[in-house]
Amino acid sequence: MAGSGPLEPHVDAFQRLFLEAVSTRPPPDAGFAAERAVLARLLPVTAPMAEAPPPRALPAGDHLDRAIAQGRAGGEGGLIEAVAGLAPALHWTYGYPDHPRFAGLADRIAFCEVVGLRAFRRSEQVRLGLTLMAPGTIYPAHAHPAVETYLVISGTALWQAGQGAAALRPPGAIVWHPGEVSHVMTTLSEPLLAVWSWTGDILTGPRYLG
Numbered sequence: 532m533a534g535s536g537p538l539e540p541h542v543d544a545f546q547r548l549f550l551e552a553v554s555t556r557p558p559p560d561a562g563f564a565a566e567r568a569v570l571a572r573l574l575p576v577t578a579p580m581a582e583a584p585p586p587r588a589l590p591a592g593d594h595l596d597r598a599i600a601q602g603r604a605g606g607e608g609g610l611i612e613a614v615a616g617l618a619p620a621l622h623w624t625y626g627y628p629d630h631p632r633f634a635g636l637a638d639r640i641a642f643c644e645v646v647g648l649r650a651f652r653r654s655e656q657v658r659l660g661l662t663l664m665a666p667g668t669i670y671p672a673h674a675h676p677a678v679e680t681y682l683v684i685s686g687t688a689l690w691q692a693g694q695g696a697a698a699l700r701p702p703g704a705i706v707w708h709p710g711e712v713s714h715v716m717t718t719l720s721e722p723l724l725a726v727w728s729w730t731g732d733i734l735t736g737p738r739y740l741g
């Protein structure tokens with residue numbers, strides 16, 4: 532299925548609409564300008580459609596239909612439709628070891644990659660994907676060397692990074708995490724669906740802190 536024709540327009544709408552959002556929305560802070568320029572240089576990835584890992588479900592995926600439905604009522608409809616088109620082909624992963632203090636996270640958080648290392652269009656410089664979280668879930672403090680930009684497309688959750696205060700970020704919000712900055716996301720009554728990009732060291736995975 533991966534690499535078949537019907538996915539291509541969804542992969543490219545996903546890239547185009549993410550790039551459009553990060554290029555035109557008010558930046559999360561002044562420091563984001565440099566990363567915005569990096570993303571504008573690297574996206575869209577136009578490498579030929581590649582064989583991606585086969586579709587794979589995880590328990591958190593049970594919340595995808597609701598996230599898509601609630602996302603359709605919000606302002607990110609184009610990206611939501613791209614996700615809906617990609618949904619049958621997505622390979623969801625979790626990847627962290629068990630957390631010493633939070634149980635069951637592997638059933639409540641999931642990630643997939645749309646562009647990047649093992650994705651529909653390949654790049655070794657930028658990765659683009661989705662994070663899906665069940666309602667009522669803490670994604671505990673974690674960090675990674677890659678520079679990360681998030682665009683929320685469904686669900687209002689609490690986001691906290693570095694020494695900053697936690698804040699509610701609704702669909703449409705852009706969240707920027709410089710490399711190695713600790714960040715935490717906490718969902719409330721809604722699932723969270725957000726597009727992420729990684730640049731810089733995209734080979735080193737994330738790790739929980741403490």
Ligand SMILES: [Fe+2]
Binds near residue numbers: 675
């Ligand atoms: Fe992150």
